[in-house]
Amino acid sequence: MTKILIMGATSAIAQATARIFAAQGASLYLIARDPQKLADVAADLKIRGAKNVFSRTLNARELDQYRQVVEDAATQLAGLDAALVAHGTLSDQQACEQSIDRLVDEFTTNALSVMALCTELANYFSAQKHGTIAAISSVAGDRGRKSNYVYASSKAAINCFLSGMGQRLSKSGVKVVVVKPGFVISPMTAAFKKSALWATPTAIAPVVAQAMIRGTPVVYVPWFWRPIMLIIRAIPERLFRRLSF
Amino acid sequence: MTLKLSWGNRPRQAQRVTTLTSRHEGIPTESSLLPFGNGRSYGDVCLNEHGVLLATRNLDHFINFDPKIGVLECEAGILLSEITKHTLPHGWFLPVTPGTAFITLGGAIANDIHGKNHHRAGCFGAHVLSFELHRSNGEWFCCSPSEHADLFTATIGGLGLTGLITTASIQLRQVQGPWLTGSSHRFANLQGFFDLSSVADESNEYTVAWVDCCAAGRRLGRGVFMLANHTHGDGSITARTPLRLPFTPPISLINRYSVKLFNEVYYRRRSAEKSVARWHYQEFFYPLDRLLEWNKVYGPAGFFQYQCVIPEQDAARHLKEMLGRVAATSSASFLAVLKKLGSIRSVGLLSFARPGITLAMDFPNHGSRTLALLDSLDAITREAGGAVYPAKDARMSSESFQQYYPAWREFSGFIDPNFSSSFWRRVTENIKK
Numbered sequence: 001m002t003k004i005l006i007m008g009a010t011s012a013i014a015q016a017t018a019r020i021f022a023a024q025g026a027s028l029y030l031i032a033r034d035p036q037k038l039a040d041v042a043a044d045l046k047i048r049g050a051k052n053v054f055s056r057t058l059n060a061r062e063l064d065q066y067r068q069v070v071e072d073a074a075t076q077l078a079g080l081d082a083a084l085v086a087h088g089t090l091s092d093q094q095a096c097e098q099s100i101d102r103l104v105d106e107f108t109t110n111a112l113s114v115m116a117l118c119t120e121l122a123n124y125f126s127a128q129k130h131g132t133i134a135a136i137s138s139v140a141g142d143r144g145r146k147s148n149y150v151y152a153s154s155k156a157a158i159n160c161f162l163s164g165m166g167q168r169l170s171k172s173g174v175k176v177v178v179v180k181p182g183f184v185i186s187p188m189t190a191a192f193k194k195s196a197l198w199a200t201p202t203a204i205a206p207v208v209a210q211a212m213i214r215g216t217p218v219v220y221v222p223w224f225w226r227p228i229m230l231i232i233r234a235i236p237e238r239l240f241r242r243l244s245f
Numbered sequence: 246m247t248l249k250l251s252w253g254n255r256p257r258q259a260q261r262v263t264t265l266t267s268r269h270e271g272i273p274t275e276s277s278l279l280p281f282g283n284g285r286s287y288g289d290v291c292l293n294e295h296g297v298l299l300a301t302r303n304l305d306h307f308i309n310f311d312p313k314i315g316v317l318e319c320e321a322g323i324l325l326s327e328i329t330k331h332t333l334p335h336g337w338f339l340p341v342t343p344g345t346a347f348i349t350l351g352g353a354i355a356n357d358i359h360g361k362n363h364h365r366a367g368c369f370g371a372h373v374l375s376f377e378l379h380r381s382n383g384e385w386f387c388c389s390p391s392e393h394a395d396l397f398t399a400t401i402g403g404l405g406l407t408g409l410i411t412t413a414s415i416q417l418r419q420v421q422g423p424w425l426t427g428s429s430h431r432f433a434n435l436q437g438f439f440d441l442s443s444v445a446d447e448s449n450e451y452t453v454a455w456v457d458c459c460a461a462g463r464r465l466g467r468g469v470f471m472l473a474n475h476t477h478g479d480g481s482i483t484a485r486t487p488l489r490l491p492f493t494p495p496i497s498l499i500n501r502y503s504v505k506l507f508n509e510v511y512y513r514r515r516s517a518e519k520s521v522a523r524w525h526y527q528e529f530f531y532p533l534d535r536l537l538e539w540n541k542v543y544g545p546a547g548f549f550q551y552q553c554v555i556p557e558q559d560a561a562r563h564l565k566e567m568l569g570r571v572a573a574t575s576s577a578s579f580l581a582v583l584k585k586l587g588s589i590r591s592v593g594l595l596s597f598a599r600p601g602i603t604l605a606m607d608f609p610n611h612g613s614r615t616l617a618l619l620d621s622l623d624a625i626t627r628e629a630g631g632a633v634y635p636a637k638d639a640r641m642s643s644e645s646f647q648q649y650y651p652a653w654r655e656f657s658g659f660i661d662p663n664f665s666s667s668f669w670r671r672v673t674e675n676i677k678k
Contacts, residue, residue, distance in 0.1 A: 012303075036269050040306045047307035048331060187266040187303065 001132070001213055002051075003077040005029045005070070007117055008087025009055070010037040012186035013136055013179075015044075016205035017084060017212075022050035029073040029080075030055040032087070052077070060087050060113040061105070070120045082132040082212055083121050085114055090188050091151040103150060110154035115161050118176075122165055125174040134177035134212045135162055139220065141180065142229040145245065166217055175215030179208050182225040249298055252540050253287040253639055254547030255610060258294040258667060268304050268320055268411040272381050272663075273297065279666045280405045282322060282349030286356065287550040288639025289667035290404050296665060299409060301351055308412060312337065315417035316374065321351030321410040326534075329526075337417035338475070338526070340372035344582075346531050351410045356636040357402030357596040359603075361451040361473075361530070364587030366418075368598050370401035371589065376413035381663035385411075390592075399659035402593025404635060406669055408661045420475040423526050425451070427473030429519040431512065435466025435565055442585045445472045451529070456581040457508040458606060459501075461572040465565060468583065469517045473529055489537040497544035497609040504579040533580075543609050551619055552597075552605035552634040553626045554586060560602045563629040567622055571606065574618050578606035594652045594659075597634040605637065616640055635668060646672035 004021055008014050009030035018028060022045040030045075032038040035057045042055045054076045058065060074080045091106040118133055125131025140148055141155025159178055166176035183189065183198040204221040211219040220226040235243070249260055262281070263273055272278065277296030284291055292298075304322035311317075312335040317328065325339060326346035332338070343358045352358075357370040366372070375389035378400055388397040400407045427449065432438050438454050445452045449472040456468040511517070533539050540548070555563045564583075571578060582605045591598050608615050623645050626633060632649035633641050647653055653673065660669075 034267075037267050040267070040308075043308055044306035047310045187264060190264045190266075 001026060001082050003027050003029075003079050003081045005031070005073045005077075005080060005083040005121075007031045007083070007085045008060070008136075010034060010041050011086045011088070011136075012188070012201040013181065013184060013204065013208065014084060014086035015041055016201035017086075017208045018045055018050075019048050020205055020209040022046075022048040022053075025049055025051050027052040027077050028054070029077055031058050031069065033057060033059050061108045063108070063113060063116045066113075066117045066120045069117070070124050074124065080124065080131065083117075083134065084208075084212065085117055085133070085135040087113070088136065088188075091148070091154070093148050093150055096150040106150055107154050107157075110151065111157040111161075114158045118158075118162065118165060122169055122174065126169055126172040130173045132175045132177060132212050132215055133162075133165075134179060134208070136179050136181065136208075137162075139180045139182045139225045139229050143232050143240075147245075175217075177211050177216055178218045179211060179221060180218065180225065180229075181221045182228075249281065249292065250284065251288055251291050251639075252285050253549060253610075254540060254543065254545070255549075256289055256292065256294075256639060256667070258289070258292050260293050260295060261297045262300050263297055264300045264303060265322075265409075266303050268306075268377075271383060272299065272379055272409055274381070274663075276663055277665045278381060278409075278661075278663055280321075280351060280355070280409050282352040283324060283347055285345060285348045285352065287637045288635075289671065290356070290635050290638070291352075292667040293665060294667045301349060301409075304411060307331065309414075310335075315419060316414060317417055318412060318414040319350065320412050321354070321376070322349050324349060325353065332417055333420070333423060333526075336419055336421065338420040340416060340418045341366050341369045342530050344531065345534055346527075347534060350413055350415070351405075354401055354410055354413060355403060355405045357591055357593040357598070358636070359586065359598040361453040361584065363589075363598060364446045364452070364585060365450050367587070367589030368402075368591045368593075368596055370592035370596065372416045372418075373401060373592075374414040374416055376400070377411045378408045379411055380408040380661050396659060398592055399594050399656055402591065402596035403656065403659070404595065404666060404668065406660045406664050406666060408664065421477035422475075422479060424476050424478040425473040425524045425526060425529050426476040427451070427471065427522055427524070429517055429522050430470045431467070431518050432470055433467050434464060435561060435568065438466060438468060438470065438583055439561060441470045445470065446585055446587070450474045452584065454583040455511065456568070456583050456604075457512050458568060458571045458578040458581045459505045459508050460512075461569065465572065466568050466583075467512065468581075469512065471522075471529075473522075473524060476523075487535055487537045490539060490541045493541040494544055497546065497548075498542045499548070499579050499607075499609050507579055543607075546610040546612075548610050549608045549615060549619060549639060550605065550637040551608065551622055552603060552637040553622065553631050554597065554599055554601045554603040554634075555626065555629045555631040556599075556601040557585075559629060563625050563631075564602060564604060567604065567625055570618065570621060570625075574614075578608055581606045594656045595635075595650050597632060597636070599632065601631060603634075605634075635672075638668070641672065643672045643674070 010032040038055050042053045046053045088110050096103040138155045140152040141159050144152045207221045279293035281298035301322035304320035307319045309318040315337040341360045353369045357368045359368045379385040386393045451473045454470040460467045588600045
């Protein structure tokens with residue numbers, strides 16, 4: 001895996017994963033919204049061993065840009081082997097309950113933009129008959145809860161979308177990887193009270209990188225979220241409605 | 246409010262934690278701030294009860310590295326272990342390293358740390374070319390020996406009180422690879438240490454000794470002396486997979502029996518006497534980094550570390566008295582280290598390292614019994630004209646601190662008005678004016 005596009009490159013999980021690929025001498029095409037943070041990350045990855053680092057600022061909601069972004073990445077890197085789609089926001093659930101504009105914004109950022117970028121990547125990779133598309137989803141997407149169902153349903157949407165897309169691409173040698181992190185200690189979750197279930201980006205990044213290399217269809221990070229979510233998904237809806245977690 | 250702990254697991258203090266995410270964002274405007282790196286200081290220099298800790302670990306980006314001259318610029322929240330991982334393949338090593346690689350660059354500067362090469366290289370601060378210091382009023386300064394030199398010397402060893410160090414540039418030291426070669430020698434008593442040290446320090450870059458704090462009488466101060474120098478040879482620089490103590494045992498695993506047994510075995514083991522030894526740098530510098538969270542072995546009550554420096558003149562007499570007192574109590578120390586500090590002047594106004602012999606010991610926290618012992622050690626340090634290391638301290642009195650660090654009044658003029666720490670309040674407030 002030597003030529004990688006990373007969307008949301010300044011996010012904690014993306015940075016930790018990119019550092020692994022950089023240490024292996026990969027060439028990276030980084031995309032993020034904040035130019036200053038993006039420049040910091042680009043310089044850092046270069047020193048950590050990346051062969052080439054290109055960067056581009058983009059607001060994820062500019063859906064019409066993605067075709068050009070993928071083309072540009074492939075040109076700059078002289079090819080493309082993999083993409084890690086890691087951007088996202090932790091939606092303010094209560095604000096979204098009061099404002100349709102907020103709701104649409106969150107869905108555009110966390111679901112539609114992922115679908116748009118993955119569609120462009122799928123077409124590019126299927127034409128060249130190889131490639132890996134990995135997207136950071138969330139365990140939250142496995143079941144909607146009252147505390148975060150806007151965020152959760154946007155993740156559920158990409159899970160379903162990528163499952164179908166993975167099926168479509170399976171014959172063409174393109175791998176689709178859905179990464180479902182549990183609680184991750186990052187700037188996005190700075191306001192939360194932490195418990196033993198919380199993991200650091202550095203701890204989960206090697207699992208993400210390995211899943212990308214192997215093409216694992218769905219990976220829970222850390223692993224213990226798989227049995228936890230299995231149980232949570234198995235709760236009958238009638239009972240689930242009365243629960244308050 | 247979050248309970249944030251330092252390495253000694255005490256004091257247990259509640260404070261809010263604000264995670265910094267970018268060095269360009271500036272400092273929050275709240276009151277009573279203190280930078281918090283990786284929490285490897287033992288006591289309360291890294292704590293700020295009822296205040297705000299600025300967590301710096303996300304400021305961990307490399308900015309510039311010139312492998313031709315070994316100058317590295319990076320953000321201050323990066324760990325020394327990360328620095329070595331990326332510079333060693335290019336033939337560059339830390340100019341000074343403490344006994345753990347799991348401290349941040351900012352912490353290394355703020356405590357002006359020293360290492361086993363102090364007699365050759367001085368403290369970490371001597372190798373800092375410049376740093377960026379952000380103050381709570383929005384100002385920021387690029388400090389170096391020639392620019393804002395007064396803030397530079399106040400911030401080195403300044404315990405994080407002069408503002409937030411966001412980035413720093415350091416001069417690395419050229420090496421031929423990850424290996425060290427040297428030798429290891431038993432010494433039968435304290436005089437044996439002085440004899441070995443006076444010869445070895447002249448011709449070796451790294452020297453350090455482990456001391457058996459349980460040994461008394463004729464064997465008082467016996468131990469193992471190690472000396473080493475960088476050498477060539479290929480080899481992996483990647484970290485060994487560390488082990489982790491999975492939980493805090495309900496009581497301290499360190500007691501007089503386990504310590505006595507450990508010390509006896511450690512002294513008698515075959516490899517304690519070796520005319521030619523070869524170490525991987527991690528094995529030589531960071532033996533305890535192999536066991537993550539080793540501090541948990543002391544149980545929920547935590548532990549104290551006592552590190553002092555005693556001026557060389559009369560050092561033998563004072564150290565004998567200290568070791569005798571420790572051996573006589575049941576709270577014997579299991580990790581005790583002796584090292585001669587050299588005469589290179591520390592850059593910082595409040596730097597700990599000064600010429601003399603430094604002794605570092607760990608003590609399980611047995612409450613007032615342990616505190617009384619440490620106070621009696623302080624009486625010796627004060628009489629000897631020595632000093633105690635703030636990075637390791639959780640209990641020294643304000644009278645002791647102010648005697649050890651006479652520059653503290655001058656230093657306090659450089660403190661950012663919005664910055665404070667539990668340590669600083671403890672050693673400067675409630676004093677007789």
